Amino acid sequence: MTAPFVFDPTPASIPPADTVYRLKEIPNGPVNSHPLNPLDFILRAAQIYPDKVALVHPNVDYPVQYTFAVWYVLHSMYVLHQLKDIRAQRIQNLAYALIRAGIKPGDRVAVIAPNSPLIADAHHGVIAARAILTPINTRLKPSEVAYILEHSGSSLILVDHEYTNLIPAGIKVPIVVSKDTGRVGDPYETFLDEGRRFSEEKSWGGLVAEPDEHAGAVLCYTSGTTGRPKGVLTTLRGSYLAGVANAFECQMHRDSTYLCKRYRILPMFHAAGWTFPWSNVFAFAKQITLRTVNYSQIWDHFLHSGVTHYCGAPTVQVKANQQTNDNKPLISSTDWRGKRSTSTQTATERDCCNREKAGAAPTAHLIAELEKIGIKPTYGPFTRNYDQPHWANISLEERARFMARQGQAFATAFGVRVVYPPTDDEKNPILRDVPRDGKTVGEIVTKGNIVMKEYFRDPEATRKAFLGGHFRSGDLAVWHPDGTIAVVDRSKDIIISGGENASSLAIEQELASHPHVLEVSVVARPHLKWGERPMAFVILHPQHAKKWAGRHHEFGNDLKEHARARLPGFACPEWVEVVPELPKTSTGKILKTELRKVVAKL
Numbered sequence: 267m268t269a270p271f272v273f274d275p276t277p278a279s280i281p282p283a284d285t286v287y288r289l290k291e292i293p294n295g296p297v298n299s300h301p302l303n304p305l306d307f308i309l310r311a312a313q314i315y316p317d318k319v320a321l322v323h324p325n326v327d328y329p330v331q332y333t334f335a336v337w338y339v340l341h342s343m344y345v346l347h348q349l350k351d352i353r354a355q356r357i358q359n360l361a362y363a364l365i366r367a368g369i370k371p372g373d374r375v376a377v378i379a380p381n382s383p384l385i386a387d388a389h390h391g392v393i394a395a396r397a398i399l400t401p402i403n404t405r406l407k408p409s410e411v412a413y414i415l416e417h418s419g420s421s422l423i424l425v426d427h428e429y430t431n432l433i434p435a436g437i438k439v440p441i442v443v444s445k446d447t448g449r450v451g452d453p454y455e456t457f458l459d460e461g462r463r464f465s466e467e468k469s470w471g472g473l474v475a476e477p478d479e480h481a482g483a484v485l486c487y488t489s490g491t492t493g494r495p496k497g498v499l500t501t502l503r504g505s506y507l508a509g510v511a512n513a514f515e516c517q518m519h520r521d522s523t524y525l526c527k528r529y530r531i532l533p534m535f536h537a538a539g540w541t542f543p544w545s546n547v548f549a550f551a552k553q554i555t556l557r558t559v560n561y562s563q564i565w566d567h568f569l570h571s572g573v574t575h576y577c578g579a580p581t582v583q584v585k586a587n588q589q590t591n592d593n594k595p596l597i598s599s600t601d602w603r604g605k606r607s608t609s610t611q612t613a614t615e616r617d618c619c620n621r622e623k624a625g626a627a628p629t630a631h632l633i634a635e636l637e638k639i640g641i642k643p644t645y646g647p648f649t650r651n652y653d654q655p656h657w658a659n660i661s662l663e664e665r666a667r668f669m670a671r672q673g674q675a676f677a678t679a680f681g682v683r684v685v686y687p688p689t690d691d692e693k694n695p696i697l698r699d700v701p702r703d704g705k706t707v708g709e710i711v712t713k714g715n716i717v718m719k720e721y722f723r724d725p726e727a728t729r730k731a732f733l734g735g736h737f738r739s740g741d742l743a744v745w746h747p748d749g750t751i752a753v754v755d756r757s758k759d760i761i762i763s764g765g766e767n768a769s770s771l772a773i774e775q776e777l778a779s780h781p782h783v784l785e786v787s788v789v790a791r792p793h794l795k796w797g798e799r800p801m802a803f804v805i806l807h808p809q810h811a812k813k814w815a816g817r818h819h820e821f822g823n824d825l826k827e828h829a830r831a832r833l834p835g836f837a838c839p840e841w842v843e844v845v846p847e848l849p850k851t852s853t854g855k856i857l858k859t860e861l862r863k864v865v866a867k868l
Contacts, residue, residue, distance in 0.1 A: 276449075276450050276455045276458065276459055277459070278355075278359055278455075278458055278459040278461070278462035278463070279355060279356055279359075279458070280355070281354070281355035281358075281469075282467060282469070285354075285355070285469055285470070286469060286470065286471060287309040287310075287312045287313050287354060287470055288309065288470055288471060289305075289309070289394075289470055289471070289473050289474065289475040290471050290472065290473060290474045290475065291475065292474075292475055292477045295477070301475065301476060301477055301478065301479035301502065301503075302479045302502060302503045302506035302507065303393065303475065303476055303479065303502045303506060304389075304390075304393070304483070304502065304505045304506045304509050304541075304544040304547075304548075305390055305393050305394050306506075307509065307544055307547040307548040308334070308353075308354060308357060308390050308547050309354070309470065310548075311334040311547050311548075311550055312334045312353070312354040314334075314550070315333075315334050315520070315550050316333065316334055317333050317334075318333055318334050318520065318550055318552075319331060319332075319333050319552045320332050320333055320334045320353060320546075320547065320552060320553070321353070321383065321386055321552070321553050321554075321555065322552065322553070322554045322555070322571075323382060323383055323446075323554075323555050324554065324556075325556055325557070325558070325560075325563055326446065326557060327447075328446065328447040328448060328449065330383065330448050332353040332383070333353065334353060334354065334547075334550075354470075355462075356387060356391075356458055357387055357390045357391045357394060358391075358394065358461075358465070358469065358470055358473070359391075359458040359459070359461040359462045359465070360387055360388070360390075360391030360392075360394070360395075360457075360458060360461060361391045361392075361394035361395040361461070361473055362395075362461035362462065362464045362465040362472075362473075363457050363458055363460055363461025363464065364391065364392065364395040364397060364422065364461070365395050365461075365464070366460060366461060366464040367422055367440055368421070368422075369395050369397050369421055369422060370396075370397075371396035371397070371476070371481070372396070372397070372398065372481070372482065373397045373398065373421040373422075374397065374398045374400045374418045374419055374420045374421060374485055375388070375392045375395075375397045375398070375399060375400060375420065375421065375422050375423075375424065376400045376401075376402055376414075376415060376418065376420035376422070376423045376424070377392075377399065377400065377401045377402065377423075377424045377425075377535070378402045378404060378411070378423065378424070378425040378426065378429045378432055378433070378535075379404070379424070379425065379426035379429065379444065379535070380404055380426060380428070380429075380533065380557045380558075381526045381533055381534055381555040381556060381557065382426060382444075382446050382555055382557055383446070383448070383555065384424060384426060384444045384446065384454060385401065385534045385535065386534065386543055386553070386555060388401075388424060389534065389538065389539075389543040389544065390547075393476070393483055393502065394473055395473075396474070396476045396481070397421075398482040398483065398484065398485050398499075399483065399484045399485070399538070400414070400418050400420055400484075400485045400486075400487075401484070401486060401534060401535035401536075401538065402414055402415075402432075402487065402535060403487070403533075403535050403536070404426075404429050404432070404533075404535065406432070408431070408432050408433075408434060410495060411432045411433070411434070412434040413494065413495065414487050414495055414497075415433075415434070415437065415439075417487075417495075417497060417722070417723065418485055418487075418497060418722065420439060421439055421440075422439055422440045422441075422442070423437075423439060423440070423441045423442070424442050424444065424454070425441060425442070425443055425444070426443075426444050426446060427443055427444060427445045427446065430443060442454055442457045446557075476502060478502075479501065479502050479503040479506075480501050480502070480503055480719070481501065481502055482499050482500070482501060482502075482719065483500055483501055483502045483504070483505040483538075484499075484500050484505060484537075484538045485497050485498070485499050485500075485722055486498045486500070486535075486536075486537050486538060496721050496722075496724060496727060497721060497722030497723065497724070498537075498718050498721060498722070499718060499719045499720050499721070499722045500538070500718050500719060501719050503715065504715055504716050504717070504718075504719070505538065505541055505544060506544070507678035507679075507715045507716060508540075508541040508544075508545075508647055508648070508676075508678070508679075508715075508716045509541045509542075509544035509545045509547075509548050510545075510548055510677070510678055511647070511648070511676040511677045511678040511679060511716070512540065512541055512542055512545035512647060512676075513545040513546075513548050513549040513551075514676075514677045515644060515650060515676050515677060516545075516575055516644050518545060518546070518549035518551050518574075518575060519549055519550070519551065520549070520550040520551070521551075521574075522546075522549060522551035522552070522574045522575055523551065523552045523553070523554065523571060523572045523573050523574050523575070524542065524546050524551055524552070524553040524554070524573070524574070524575045524576065525553075525554050525556070525564065525567055525568070525571075525573045525575070525576040526539065526542070526543075526553050526554060526555045526556070526576075532576070532577035532578055539577070540577055540647045541647065542577060551575075554567055554571060554573070632778065633666040633669050633670055634662050634663055634665075634666035637662060637666070638662070643669065645672050647676065647716065648675065648676045648679035648712070648714075648716045649672045649673055649674065649675060649676065649679065649681075649682050649712075650672055650674055650676065651668065651669055651671045651672055651673065651674055651750050652674055654668070668750075670752070670775070671746065671750040671751060671752045672750065672751055672752075672753070673743075673745070673746075673749060673750040673751035674749065674750060675714075676716070678715050678716065679712075679714055679715060679716045680712060680713050680714025680715065680716075681712070681749075682710055682711065682712045682751060683697070683699055683710070683711050683712070683736070684699065684700050684708040684709065684710055684711075684743050684744065684745040684751055685697040685698055685699055685700065685708050685709055685711055685734070685736075686698045686700060686708055686709075687708065687709040687738075687757070688733050688734055690730050690733070692733065694734075695733055695734045696734070697711060697734040697735075697736060699745070700744075700745055701745070702745045702746060702747050702749070703744075703745075703747070704744050704745070704746045704747065704752070705744055706744060706745070707742050707743070707744055707754055707767070708742065708743065708744075708745070709738060709739065709740070709741065709742060709743075709757065710739040710741045710742070710743050710751065710753070711734065711736035711737060711738055711739065712736060712737050712739070713735065713736045713737060717737045718737070740756055740757055740758075741753055741755075741756060741757075742754050742755050742756065742757055742760065742769075753771060754769035754771055754772055755769040755770055755771045755772075759771070759789070759858060761773075761788075761789075761790040761798050761799070761800050761837075762790075762797060762798055763790075763793070763796045763797060763798050763799055763800070763836040763837070764795075764796040764797065764836050765797075766834075766836040766837075768800060768836055768837040769837075770787075770788040770789065770790075770800065770858075772833075772837065773788045773800050773802070773829070773833060773837050773838075773839065774786050774787065774788050776828075776829060776832040776833055777802055777804070777825060777828070777829060777839070779828075779832070780824075780825055780828045781807075781810070782806055782807055782810040782813070782814070782821070782824075783804055783805075783806070783807065783825070784805045784806060784807040784808070785804070785805040785848055785856075786802055786803065786804045786805070787802070787803050787848055787856045787858060787861060788800045788801065788802050788803075788839065789801055789803075789858050789861045789862050789865055790862075790865075791840070791841060791865045791868065792865075793840065796836070799836075799839075799840035799841070800837065800838070800839045800840060800841075801839060801840065801841040801842075801843070801865060802825070802839040802841070802842045802843070803843050803845050803848060803861055803864075804821075804825065804842060804843070804844050804845065805844075805845060805846070805847065805848060806821070806844055814844070818842075818843075818844040821842070821844060822841075822842030822843075822844075825839070825842050826838060826839060826842065848861075849861065
């Protein structure tokens with residue numbers, strides 16, 4: 267262990283002894299209600315558990331650890347120095363600094379940062395200033411970032427020092443750079459110092475609570491895989507209720523530890539981290555933020571930091587499960603020290619962030635493999651499937667198939683429906699439910715607390731998304747008699763072969779059950795006789811890749827035989843191509859648009 271170092275926080279980070287964690291009350295407000303705002307969570311946590319660890323930022327040059335009212339500094343995961351009452355003060359300073367910089371209610375504040383204290387602070391400090399948080403994907407191209415900054419009309423940019431190259435030259439809005447140190451001399455620290463002086467020690471009582479719970483909270487942008495990025499505006503009320511629901515459904519509490527990692531584990535810039543930055547605080551849980559992609563670090567925290575929860579798309583779970591088999595020593599469910607929970611993205615996740623991209627429902631095979639190593643998947647962030655008593659008497663594989671369904675509402679959400687899709691030119695369509703027969707395919711729609719407010723500055727896209735008075739997900743599913751749904755595909759991913767509709771997702775589900783398949787994606791390829799046939803792109807599991815080296819054609823035949831035992835003829839892949847990797851978005855979703863480009867050249 268390296269010798270302890272001395273850490274001196276900025277003077278503005280030390281709050282007065284008589285700090286009161288309460289915003290200025292709204293005058294003449296109703297006695298029997300108050301506007302819902304996720305900012306309330308951090309104030310409540312600071313009052314109830316001031317010494318509880320809230321956020322840990324290890325594996326960096328300047329590691330830090332916050333409590334709800336105390337901040338420690340770590341080195342090699344050991345506590346070295348203790349300081350009092352800082353985190354809530356720093357969030358307060360950020361709010362005042364934004365106001366001092368001219369930020370007004372409703373203004374957009376852009377944040378370009380990996381998972382780190384900066385973006386975690388912004389989820390509270392920006393809305394404390396009554397502004398709208400606009401987190402930007404750090405893997406976008408500079409041209410895409412420039413478009414988002416212009417379209418959102420962002421009035422100020424908070425940026426991590428590694429991503430200043432994404433900001434267009436000559437931009438005429440204030441830019442605050444964080445070096446991610448927490449030390450004097452860091453430009454972000456200077457910005458907070460200025461906020462503290464501007465506050466004139468009015469503390470939280472000098473900040474006015476937002477009176478309208480339907481005001482914007484977060485403006486997230488799609489990745490633009492099918493066109494220009496769209497701005498998805500969510501509200502304070504929706505963010506509050508989604509945060510509460512996540513904590514409840516994932517059984518998060520004071521002793522929980524949530525791993526928050528850039529890209530492969532859910533980044534906070536993606537749909538505001540599915541509102542988990544607020545869920546963690548609501549539940550008094552600890553969250554660990556990691557800047558970089560390093561699965562060894564992830565498993566180190568799984569095993570030694572008491573991690574109980576994390577979020578990730580299905581492809582992330584595939585990678586995590588691969589690591590258990592490839593790393594030495596083998597990580598087993600015994601090492602894992604009991605059941606852990608992971609919130610897994612589903613195809614209906616886009617209600618609050620993005621209806622443009624497929625959410626990729628996890629396969630039953632993947633769910634079963636995760637349970638074998640002690641990871642219990644939970645869907646989110648508004649629909650799931652609840653365990654049933656009779657599942658205790660069925661096999662793991664059968665239970666996994668039930669778990670691969672969704673459709674039952676989160677605690678604060680509204681239920682989903684599966685309907686016959688209306689056409690875009692209908693003005694006021696009446697939505698008709700499909701039969702609950704587990705066979706008839708329709709589109710998933712929903713409404714309620716957690717649905718986005720609108721597509722920002724795009725009324726036509728909003729109109730189409732809300733046809734029939736519901737949010738149209740663009741996902742196709744069947745509805746089962748017990749009320750659960752099974753996602754079969756995105757509407758654009760259906761393969762029409764000889765007049766039959768083949769679900770690429772259903773094909774992927776069955777191909778993924780082959781023991782030598784690590785990941786698979788299926789798209790349509792033109793066929794002279796049948797119009798279209800499925801083509802499978804496969805990543806072999808590293809444990810079995812050597813067996814098929816130089817014999818990929820033989821593997822393709824083996825996989826086709828595996829498919830014929832499980833799928834109708836029109837759904838069996840006509841072609842199989844083994845690839846070293848699949849094209850993915852920054853959050854791990856497979857880009858079928860790129861695979862179609864490959865097919866178009868064949």
